[in-house]
Amino acid sequence: MNTVKKILLAVALPAGLFASWYFLSAGSENFYAPPLRKILVAFGDTWSLDRIQADVLPSLLRLFAGYLLAALVGVGAGVAIGMNRTLRAAVEPVLEFFRAIPPPVLVPVIMLFAGIGDAMKVIVIVFGCVWPVLLNTVEGVRAVDSVVLETARSYGVTGAARITRVILPSAGPQVAAGLRQALSIAIILMVISEMFAASNGLGFTIVQFQRSFAIPEMWSGIILLGLLGFVLSLLFRLAERRALRWYEGLRAAQRQS
Numbered sequence: 212m213n214t215v216k217k218i219l220l221a222v223a224l225p226a227g228l229f230a231s232w233y234f235l236s237a238g239s240e241n242f243y244a245p246p247l248r249k250i251l252v253a254f255g256d257t258w259s260l261d262r263i264q265a266d267v268l269p270s271l272l273r274l275f276a277g278y279l280l281a282a283l284v285g286v287g288a289g290v291a292i293g294m295n296r297t298l299r300a301a302v303e304p305v306l307e308f309f310r311a312i313p314p315p316v317l318v319p320v321i322m323l324f325a326g327i328g329d330a331m332k333v334i335v336i337v338f339g340c341v342w343p344v345l346l347n348t349v350e351g352v353r354a355v356d357s358v359v360l361e362t363a364r365s366y367g368v369t370g371a372a373r374i375t376r377v378i379l380p381s382a383g384p385q386v387a388a389g390l391r392q393a394l395s396i397a398i399i400l401m402v403i404s405e406m407f408a409a410s411n412g413l414g415f416t417i418v419q420f421q422r423s424f425a426i427p428e429m430w431s432g433i434i435l436l437g438l439l440g441f442v443l444s445l446l447f448r449l450a451e452r453r454a455l456r457w458y459e460g461l462r463a464a465q466r467q468s
Contacts, residue, residue: 245427250434253427258435262416267435270401270412273329277336278397282390285341289348289389290374293382299349306346314339314396315403327408335404340393344386351385352378380457387451394447398440413439 233247258267292299314335321338325331355378363369363377379386405414413436420429 243426245430250427250430253425254431254434257428257431266411266413266416267439269329270405270414271439273332273404273412274336274397274401276329277333277401278340278393280333281337281340281393281397282344284337285344285389285393286348286379286386289345289386290352290378290382292345293349293352294378299353306342310342310346314400318404318407322408332401332404332409332412336397336400339400340397343392343396344389347385347389347392348382351382354385355381383455387455391447391451394443395440398436398443402436 229247236244236246237248239246292302317338318331318335321331321334325334359377359381360373363373368377401412402414402417405412406418409415413432417429417432417436420426420432
């Protein structure tokens with residue numbers, strides 16, 4: 212029953228907003244804000260299988276490539292920095308400096324070195340996504356209970372086993388928080404990088420619709436982006452729950468007590 216209730220609560224607000232948009236926009240004659248009915252018709256006509264293969268799939272491949280690279284670099288560097296106090300003190304000012312730079316500002320610079328191909332778009336996504344993963348991993352590793360570390364050491368758990376069996380599981384909730392933040396940033400940067408210089412992709416297609424005044428089609432692309440973001444967030448949440456089952460069980464036990 213709890214599961215059904217959660218699903219209903221999660222669906223109720225989006226469904227209500229969607230219905231409100233549909234009925235409130237029904238009589239709209241504004242060229243730039245067409246009725247939702249017209250947008251939905253354009254959605255069905257525009258996003259055919261051929262269009263999905265030509266524009267959506269390339270965007271998703273860039274998104275996953277950049278996100279996975281950022282996750283690997285962020286978690287790996289975060290563990291190394293979090294475990295070494297001297298290294299952390301040395302690199303922290305540099306990390307804070309680069310984190311403060313908005314990734315879209317670097318798109319023209321990256322274009323000079325990487326061109327306008329897929330490499331540029333992946334690098335932009337990596338640069339924007341690596342910081343929340345790295346910094347959350349550092350904080351998660353730093354927060355590992357010293358008693359747990361000493362216990363592992365007394366049982367002879369050292370080296371790679373210490374990282375994979377003790378440190379990463381203990382820092383898992385913090386790492387997952389960074390990965391969750393990075394996912395939303397990756398979607399934003401995927402679109403922005405495709406708006407600058409591209410020949411395909413969701414960002415490119417939405418800009419082309421806007422420039423050709425195909426407004427319903429432009430809105431349909433925005434809706435598709437929202438749906439993709441929702442689906443990716445849902446998949447991430449399912450994977451997070453599976454990976455952190457022990458943590459969810461611990462929190463449930465704490466609430467009951």
